[in-house]
Amino acid sequence: MSIKAAGSSVDKGESLKDTALTLNAYDPDVIVIRHAAIGAPQLVAEVTGAHVVNAGDGTHQHPTQALLDLYTIQQELGRIEGLHVAIVGDVLHSRVARSNVQALVMCGARVTLVGPPTLIPRGIEAMRCETSSDIEAVAAADVVYVLRMQRERMQEGANYVPSLREYTARWGVTPERVRPGQKVMHPGPMNRGVEIDPRVADAPDALIEAQVRAGLVVRMAVLYDLLTHGPAVVPTEAAMEVA
């Protein structure tokens, strides 16, 4: 069953708690929720008996994206531990970046966040990653992970960067800034010509389509495990932090 805010009781001012309680009345095994507010999945988990999968809450977390990214890297490069991953772009507003930093560091990868200083959150180093505002910092990475540049951040007065044009000139991932063999990833949807040059996106080293395929199988696996009460032994803390 798929429920969207538009056309549902949410449009009539129903609270998230009531929506969750209504869904809970159908006795679902799993509720998958994507919500604009940080903490929404937690609220749903508190008031329902279902397994709750966070499919993205605001600028907080996007756990299945991180899982599919780990899976992609493991499949393509054969390992995660010891790799160096550069995540480039608007980290401040990116739930994908947060989940990936957490997951990659947990798996032993080295992570460098690269982007305009206005879009790198103060204090993020506490997640045991490095930061740089210099695009040259991607050169040393095994994987360049490009974040979507959200156009709404470029609204007049936001002043995160002076213009998209300047962003692309300074931080756009172009063929000149990556080297052969360096893998390029992107969570989609892409703004070709903004954060990523089409030549990079379409090059053989780009793993973007592999990520999409991985998304299908990883999310199937998440649902399968939740519906079959497996995998049997997952270290609880790690499971909670990742999923």
Add this chain to the structure above:
Amino acid sequence: MLVSRNGYTDSRVIEGARVIDPVEGIDAPLTVTIENGVITRLEPGPGRPGLVLAPAFLDPHVHLRTPGRDDEETIASGTAAAAAGGYCAILAMPNTDPVVDSAAVLASLVEQARVEAVVPVGFLAAISKRQEGAELTEMGELADAGAAGFTDDGRPVVSAGLMRRALQYSSVHGRRVAVHCEEPTLTRGGHVHEGAVAAELGFGGYPSVGESVMVERDLGLAAYENRPLHLMHLSARESVEALSRAQMAGVAATAEVTPHHLCLTDEAVRSLDPNVKMSPPLRSGADRSALVEGLRDGTISCVATDHAPHARQEKDVPFEEAPFGVTGLETAFAALNTHLVAPGLLELKTLLERMSAGPARAFGLEPPRIAVGAPANLVLLDTESARRVTEDGFRSRSANSWALGHTLKGKVCLTVAAGRVVHEA
């Protein structure tokens, strides 16, 4: 300036307590006799461990939500909560609906307080009309009508020019101007202290400097105009440092700090519990330490709860969508006794002073004291009695307390306010 229900006064003999009055310099087991609301005898008596009798507390920062949101709090429920917390007086904030920006609105509150206030309450009036930061209220008339001070609390006075005028004009009415220090262009979209926790959780940051630049500005204006100023709910280390420098330079600035900023840090936000969301936000461990030290050394002379009731349905939402504010009147002493006094961060007598005489002096009120002939404003505390904080224990109409589920040590056994027993447990 302070109003409550008129009527009877009580007589009572309180024995078995260690009497601590930092103002009078008393720290001894005494039997205290109250006759018709006045302290008539202090005699050596027995002391029971943990039992402390002190001047009752004064909270300079309470949101009574009346008029406009009496589903969240009323004068009756808010002052009953104050009584249960050991307070003999509170000051109410003017950010109501309508705003307390005219003598007519203020007079109706004073009238209502005469009927239903369990403990004396003073009403602060707005600095600017509708708290919009554009035009000064009629401060002279408001002071004549009983305003206990002026503030646009809930919002900063964004315009430096208006703030300067408010300070200049305060010499006309003599009431304290109190400010909520926040630079809105630095805090817009902020939900949580800007730092590692916000970065990790993805919250928009509300940086320390969003407070401290405004503290610096207002201290600069107070120095220039040579007028007293009260800084509300300080949260950042840099603010305490700026205040200390200004005080040393002779500025008559006072400040308050809340129990939640003294007891918690932004680590608490990891729970995503909307009851740890407030403005200013919980800050880092270094900020908390600076606040505790500021309170200890007297740079910050007042504990203020910033008691901010919210309806259950408004807090029963994801953290990001929840309004700012937590209740505090009924847990303030126990929280601070548990988190500051018990671990040895603050002496009990210092805490008692900062909860009573400190706030009274900051607003030009008579400090409650334990002396023969003084009106009885007393709180009897059992500093060893512990309880788990639960929703059903509150007198407040709202239960958005950060301390829910916490076990706190320190029970308010008896409150006497303006000569009347207003709470007994």
